[in-house]
Amino acid sequence: MGMINDMALFWCRTVPVEHGKDRLERFIRRPSSSESAPFRGQHDVTYELDWADGTPSIMWKIYTRGIHERNTYRHIVSMFRGGLFGEKPVFLDIGANIGSYALNVAKLAPHSTVHAFEPNPIAIDYLERNIALNGVSNVRVHKFGLSREVASFPLYNDSLSQASIHKKGGTGRFLEISVKPLDLVAEEEGIDRVDLIKIDVEGHESAVLDGALRTFEKNKRLVVIMEIDRNADLVGTREQLFERMLNMGFSAYLPKGYPFSMKRVRELAPTYEDNVIFRRGF
Numbered sequence: 001m002g003m004i005n006d007m008a009l010f011w012c013r014t015v016p017v018e019h020g021k022d023r024l025e026r027f028i029r030r031p032s033s034s035e036s037a038p039f040r041g042q043h044d045v046t047y048e049l050d051w052a053d054g055t056p057s058i059m060w061k062i063y064t065r066g067i068h069e070r071n072t073y074r075h076i077v078s079m080f081r082g083g084l085f086g087e088k089p090v091f092l093d094i095g096a097n098i099g100s101y102a103l104n105v106a107k108l109a110p111h112s113t114v115h116a117f118e119p120n121p122i123a124i125d126y127l128e129r130n131i132a133l134n135g136v137s138n139v140r141v142h143k144f145g146l147s148r149e150v151a152s153f154p155l156y157n158d159s160l161s162q163a164s165i166h167k168k169g170g171t172g173r174f175l176e177i178s179v180k181p182l183d184l185v186a187e188e189e190g191i192d193r194v195d196l197i198k199i200d201v202e203g204h205e206s207a208v209l210d211g212a213l214r215t216f217e218k219n220k221r222l223v224v225i226m227e228i229d230r231n232a233d234l235v236g237t238r239e240q241l242f243e244r245m246l247n248m249g250f251s252a253y254l255p256k257g258y259p260f261s262m263k264r265v266r267e268l269a270p271t272y273e274d275n276v277i278f279r280r281g282f
Contacts, residue, residue: 089195099116
């Protein structure tokens with residue numbers, strides 16, 4: 001079993017093709033709580049992985065693949081290396097969780113400024129530890145969520161993977177969190193320019209957009225990576241969210257896996273479950 005585990009881990013972490021890895025993961029042994037320790041993933045990014053309370057899906061993906069959402073991130077790398085964002089890009093990671101995107105971008109572009117927005121105290125703890133582990137100084141943590149107005153909301157399912165304002169889940173547990181509009185934050189923090197935004201907020205995407213209208217209007221050249229899945233159907237439909245981005249002047253691309261380029265699309269399947277890369281002004 002040890003050899004099979006090692007072979008499966010080697011394949012999942014090193015082979016760039018993602019197809020079939022979900023099946024391979026069944027042969028990988030899940031670490032025990034005594035094995036919780038810093039883990040060095042892809043692109044020289046180190047994470048604090050903790051197995052004491054089960055296996056949070058984002059930590060499991062980082063452990064087995066070396067990076068979270070490899071197919072999306074490889075296209076981000078191509079955009080940065082192609083000079084799409086200039087010398088001092090600004091990245092907003094909305095729903096930063098434990099910092100997978102924020103830290104990878106911070107190391108990929110050391111002269112960038114990364115604003116990581118995360119309201120979940122559990123995720124914030126890991127996020128701040130991971131920033132310290134990697135010794136990056138260009139990540140600013142904002143310990144609140146983004147929405148259409150200044151408010152407080154219950155955050156249900158206070159886990160790393162399923163926390164949401166909109167879905168209560170089975171336990172009924174919740175934490176009270178604060179939210180602000182991005183436009184207000186940009187004014188308070190002096191964020192005059194934005195090049196790249198990632199939005200992963202478990203169904204609260206439309207409210208984030210409502211609070212960012214001036215920011216989007218001001219930044220004509222912009223890339224937005226948005227997770228569009230069944231959570232979008234909690235407050236509308238994923239097709240409506242997709243169409244809203246198109247109506248704002250964006251072109252939409254699916255993050256195809258290695259070795260393929262992004263695929264431009266003009267409509268979204270009703271059952272789509274992944275990130276969409278929106279580009280405008282390029």
